[in-house]
Amino acid sequence: MSQDILILNGVVKRFGKLVALDHLDFAVREGEILGIAGPNGAGKSTALAVCTGQLAPDAGSITFRGQTLTGRQPHEFCHAGIARTFQIPQVFSSMTVRENIEVGLEFGWHGKPRGSERSLDTVLALTGLETNQMQSAASVDLITRKQIMLAAALATDPKVLFMDEPLAGLNEAEIEIFADLIQRVNAELGIAIVLVEHKVRTLARLSSRIMILNFGQIVRLDVPDVIMSDPEIIELYLGKSHAA
Ligand SMILES: Nc1ncnc2c1ncn2[C@@H]1O[C@H](COP(=O)(O)OP(=O)(O)OP(=O)(O)O)[C@@H](O)[C@H]1O
Ligand SMILES: [Mg+2]
Structure with missing residues (x-):
């Protein structure tokens, strides 16, 4: 039986009168890939923001490996072992590819013995960024920016990784490459992944x-x-055009 590592209990998030998350109860299991789908405005990104500490819930609790994280800061979620990537890849364009990932490594390091964080070279090799690690991050294409953002998140040594629409904007061939990478991150590093994605066939x-x-x-x-x-x-939630 897989163990529940991240548990949401009765989580509510309101924006004014709008109830974006309405008493959410679910758990992420160790090592799984949990897909999240649903129409625009369903609350998927809000759920991710709450699970990773960017937004504090108005009610309910978030427990990670027995530790209550409700109301904590994003860096405390990160240090506990929770990482995320964004729909729009955010990279430091004044830095090289490698330096971008070093930022993740520094951010994730928090008093643990040096060497316990995931090594830079492991992350570079897994994400396929070894060959262009010295390139400026300003000049790379979309899929490479996504790989950099993923690698920086992995360098923080997470146990759970949240990804918001990682396949958005990629062409068919790139979707295959990136989906394969997500699978390898899960299988080879044993990291649980929570994947918000509109491309439901790939999600399935x-x-x-x-x-x-x-x-x-x-x-x-x-x-x-x-x-x-x-x-x-x-019909109701995924739409008719879910070919990908
Ligand atoms: N910062 C905010 N302020 C006010 N309303 C917000 C804010 N963020 C989200 N919302 C609203 O909360 C609801 C849920 O939004 P959310 O972004 O979580 O949806 P989503 O499922 O990720 O949608 P999409 O598939 O379009 O990305 C929407 O009605 C949205 O307009
Ligand atoms: Mg969203």
């Missing part, structure tokens, strides 16, 4: 479980086969 291929959100509530949480054969889900 990668995920062990899929959660469907709508109006800040969980509509379904099940294995991909069940989700993908549910006509109501396809």
